[in-house]
Amino acid sequence: MTRAIISFDTELSAGLYQRGADARANFDSSILGRCRDGDFGIHFQMDMLERHGLTGVFFVDPMPALVYGPGVIDAIVRPIVDRGHEVQVHIHTEWLAFARFNPVGRLVGRNIGDFPLAAQKKLIGLARDILVGAGAPKPVAFRAGNFGANDDTLRALAALGFGFDSSFNGAWQGQGCDISLDAGNLGMRLHHGVVEVPVSGLMDRASRFRPAQLCAMSEEEMRDALDHAAASGAIQFSVFSHSFELLSRDRKVANRLAISRMEALCRAVADDPRVTSGGLATLPPPPPRPPRIHVPAPRPLRTMRRVIQQGYGHLAHEVRYVRDVIAVAINSSRWGKIASGVLLAMA
Template sequence: MTDVLVTVDTELSAGLHQRGVVAGCNVENSISGIVSAGTYGIGWQMDRLEEHGLKGVFFVDPLPALVYGKAIVADIVGPILKRRHEVQLHAHTEWLAWAKASPVGDRRGQNIGDFELADQIALLKCARDLLEDAHVPRPIAFRAGNYGADDRTLIALSHLGISWDSSFNAAYLGAPCRIALTQDDHAPVRRHGVIEMPVSGIFDRAGMVRPAQVCALSRWEMTDALRHAGRMGEPAFVIVTHSFEMLSRDRRRPNRAVMARFIAMCREIADNPDLRSAGFADLDPSIASPLRARSPRLAPNSVRTISRIVQQAAGTLRYERHWLPSR
């Protein structure tokens, strides 16, 4: 049985903040996904998950509270906690540029891996405390914003008693992800006192990893990847999406193509007897046993890859062009 984690990076937009968008509107757009056609953010995602009997893992970034105040974190996590999905820790350190007070003084970095170990510990503790102040149970898992972690991040997490990390994404290996693993490392592995849960993915061509992200894989690719994981008895399969991913790039319209992929993904997880929906609290640490044989990623299929490229091109024309003037 393969544990499938549907993880949602739940974050406000630093870009919107830079353009002067107020906090409430940032939440409405980036978290709730409110557009003129309806609401397509985390509420829509939770509806679809629950329709299929699945659990979501929402990696919530609380660092905007250093800019907007603590109440904004409670506004974000409240609906997730009420519906009994899992809240874990996320952090985009670019928010420090506007922080009224920072746990690391005037030091700045685009990613948490840009900081020295002591600063990483301070930043992670601050972010963890902000979540707990919003009545979130103490987080046991973390994902770095932009996947921008390094091995010091894992040491910092271990220092704080956070048992799981899911910052390693082989598609971002080297920059910004600097955790010292390889593209062949896609199973849970113990490292620096924590269990690393890599973002899953496939080889869409020789030597090229494409992550298991809802907007990155076609329905065909995601279905084949999930079936491969179950068939091979992989201990876990980690999927990524974002709180705003069901919207077009300009955040003004629903992206029906990505929404259809999300629904198909939910259906496959629910219907496949080799798969089990899980959160980090459901996992057995023994899945990171070094004795477990490592299975290969799903191999390339040129027809499948070309099909996705064509679909992506059509989707870009339909959903990712700024047909309307920006706000």
């Protein structure tokens, strides 16, 4: 059986903090996925998983506790644990630049891989302890923010007793992801003392890897990638999203395309007898000589269909934005009847 690992990088926004957002506003936007259409964050995501009998993995970034305090992390972790989903470690080291206390002195960096081995061990150990203090079972898996890990990250994880890492993403190789593995192999394998669980995906062009991410793959591509993993005898199919990914880019409305993609993914996993759902804590290790799982080859028409679909999705959001701007103008304009006619024509 191939295990579908559906994971969510669950994180507050350092960008929102820099723009003056307090802990409540950041939590509402980044974790609850709150917009004028409703809430589409982790609770919505867990609801959808549970309707299909699936378990999710939430890689939670505890670094904002160094800025906002630990209470905000407690509010993220406890509902996930209470509902039976998995909490694992995620780190965005950008937060160190704003921290009231920097556990590694004056060292700062965008990615965990920017730090020396000793500092990486200290940061990952601290992140694990914050999550455990918030009520999570002792984490066994890690994912670097921005996929920005290197081989020292894996050595640090092994020294701390972690069993799994999921920081290897072929789309980010050479752009922050500096783990020395072959991007052409999607199979799990032991590397520097931990089992690497790479992000799954396919080739959408001859030399471009497209990761299994809700906002990156069409429903067709996701089904094809899942089918390829199961048909190849892969131990895992690893797909990821974010706690806020079901929102539009400006986070003002729901991203209906991403929501439909998540629904289709959950349905595909639930309906495939070759696939089971689960997390990393109970994932069996790979055999001593794990099979090589090749990346699925590109299909130009499939890629074209996704490009058209995403273009239409972005256009639909922009049209809705223009309609909202006109609606605001109506409230203060003597030309309301004319504007109303324009709105009706755009409906």
